[in-house]
Amino acid sequence: MHLILFIIFAGFCLAGAINLLLQTHPINSALSLIVVMTSLAVLYLLLGAEFLAAAQIIVYSGAIMVLFTFVVMLLNAGREERTLGSRAALSVGFPSVVAILAVLSTIIIRAQGLGVARLGEGLTNDPEKSNMFQVSRVLFHELLLPFEVTSILILIAILGAVAIASPGHGYTGDDGERISHK
Amino acid sequence: MSSFAQEVPLSWYLLLSSVLFSLGVVGFLIKRNLITVFMSIELMLNAVNLSFVTFAHEWHAVKGQIFVFFVMMVAAAEAAVGLAIIIAVFRARATLSVDRINLMKL
Structure with missing residues (x-):
């Protein structure tokens, strides 16, 4: 299954x-x-x-x-119009992708001692052992400060997104005209 | 057969993760639209998340899953800011093609 x-x-x-x-x-x-x-x-x-x-x-x-x-x-x-990409992508990019994939697959296939995953292994009714309980215990005891800091990060990201995307700021008007005519 | 079908080696999950990551890199290289380039980056993030969850399962370490949770939150913030930047670029240049957005090119 x-x-x-x-x-x-x-x-x-x-x-x-x-x-x-x-x-x-x-x-x-x-x-x-x-x-x-x-x-x-x-x-x-x-x-x-x-x-x-x-x-x-x-x-x-x-x-x-x-x-x-x-x-x-x-x-x-x-x-999007199809172009072949830059010369750097052709000459360096694709060979490195192939190399990375080959190295990763070789390492993974030859790795010893990796276990197996069984169906429903982590699922339990015992509240002390369930995944949710373990995650929340670590998240709200040990890592409470990083968790709260990410909320500030998201708040800053929202403010930044509004500031960047709002019209009248940044890169519009005269400057944009000049660049589009160049 | 019945016992074999009950379990999957974790290396298969890791192989799937590396293949997804490589497809993301290929998409990053061949796509010419700013939004689809950004989507390829999200695909790479997801591939790395899968390997995190796999290793968390292997070592019964719940902190690997929490790391994925933090990656998701940072990815949400990153998507909001990145798409705002894309809107600003489109407003200034009226194009999304990465070949025409070359102001900072050497």
């Missing part, structure tokens, strides 16, 4: 990622990315991370991707 679920959702992940590369319209790429992220949530659930599976769906495939699709529709971004 675990193997079947893994194969199905890993296949969804890979298909979505490849579709993201092949599509030329940004909205199609965004929808493929939602497929990837939702399948990853299922894989987290298979690995016994219930809290992260829920957070992945809410934060990633919910909030972040809504933001992406909103911006794609707001800017009315059309089809």
